[in-house]
Amino acid sequence: MREELKLSEFQKDALQELGNIGACHATTSLAEMTGITIYTHVPKVEIIPVRDIMCRVDAYMIVAGVLLELRGDISAYLYVIFTERSAQFIIELLLGRTFGDTDDIEGDMGSSALKEVGNILASSFCDAISEFLGISVIPSPPVFACDMTGAILQRALIDIAGSADHVLMFRCDFKCEEEKSNDNNDKIYGYILLFPREESLKTLLSMLDEKVKEYD
Amino acid sequence: MIEYVGIGDVKIAHNPEKLAIIGLGSCVCVAMYDESAGIGGVSHVMLPEPHGESVIEHAERACKYATVAVPVLMKKMIVKGAKKEHLKAKIAGGASIFRELDSLEIGDRNVAKVKEMLRKLDIGIVAEDTGGNLGRTVIFDTKSFKLHIKTKSYTKVI
Numbered sequence: 001m002r003e004e005l006k007l008s009e010f011q012k013d014a015l016q017e018l019g020n021i022g023a024c025h026a027t028t029s030l031a032e033m034t035g036i037t038i039y040t041h042v043p044k045v046e047i048i049p050v051r052d053i054m055c056r057v058d059a060y061m062i063v064a065g066v067l068l069e070l071r072g073d074i075s076a077y078l079y080v081i082f083t084e085r086s087a088q089f090i091i092e093l094l095l096g097r098t099f100g101d102t103d104d105i106e107g108d109m110g111s112s113a114l115k116e117v118g119n120i121l122a123s124s125f126c127d128a129i130s131e132f133l134g135i136s137v138i139p140s141p142p143v144f145a146c147d148m149t150g151a152i153l154q155r156a157l158i159d160i161a162g163s164a165d166h167v168l169m170f171r172c173d174f175k176c177e178e179e180k181s182n183d184n185n186d187k188i189y190g191y192i193l194l195f196p197r198e199e200s201l202k203t204l205l206s207m208l209d210e211k212v213k214e215y216d
Numbered sequence: 217m218i219e220y221v222g223i224g225d226v227k228i229a230h231n232p233e234k235l236a237i238i239g240l241g242s243c244v245c246v247a248m249y250d251e252s253a254g255i256g257g258v259s260h261v262m263l264p265e266p267h268g269e270s271v272i273e274h275a276e277r278a279c280k281y282a283t284v285a286v287p288v289l290m291k292k293m294i295v296k297g298a299k300k301e302h303l304k305a306k307i308a309g310g311a312s313i314f315r316e317l318d319s320l321e322i323g324d325r326n327v328a329k330v331k332e333m334l335r336k337l338d339i340g341i342v343a344e345d346t347g348g349n350l351g352r353t354v355i356f357d358t359k360s361f362k363l364h365i366k367t368k369s370y371t372k373v374i
Contacts, residue, residue: 150239151351
């Protein structure tokens, strides 16, 4: 029998904080790119049985997803997910087209733009956690798909959940500033998902333990 | 009533219940049924087979693999009253969502393994909607024994 994956409250907080550092850097670069203030929600760290994963995400909802594999001292899958509407908004903004005429998120221009956005967010995320932990994490080239959330997430799961019954899912939602004209409210809405491999999770936890000792 | 079938789950239902898998990507939905007994079952397969590690001791949890899930589904159907010789199957899924990434072709391998297992058990495949690049949501109706498939660009009943 394999050991069951469990986290103490402290470990959960530490991982959440680590993810928070990464996510804040990532959304800052999104804000710089778009010129729009982005709010980051408090991130969530959850250990989920593989069979329940599709219930914990909006598996049916169609989203634009950029997937990157993180390699180096940590091995994980990172997703940058946007709602269809906000993917379209970002494409229009970056390509400088009139709002409303970019119908195809999956077209060459659209998907390249989104891949690039995902790439920049993921790189900022990796830089921030690499710096914090003093390690090296490098993202692979981004790949893109616009489809049901469940179908998009399966790509990471087939790799990570092949031998494990539980996976750790880190999720951080972000959206644009609320106060501005109501019109803009949900123009940017998305989230970052991180699925570390089982052995990388152990590495991460021991690095975080070390980090705490430094402060003691 | 619709019951949801998670990754690696095997569920059996009786007329008129429905079994559903939401957001099926490279995974495969294996629906099996015995029309005369009014029983249907669905298995949500994620990978063709386990590598290395022995999974026999916890076969129940190993149902994310086609090599384990298909025989377990058949056994469960028989336990619930289906007749082996009446069993038929319909399959869906096995898509390749990230076209640029899938040198692995995991979807195709899943479908091939599921078919191989069904052939070994001598259960005929009546209909299928497999491969392609689109995610599917699948509902199996144990009243009509039809598989209702929905993707972002088409819907289909097989």
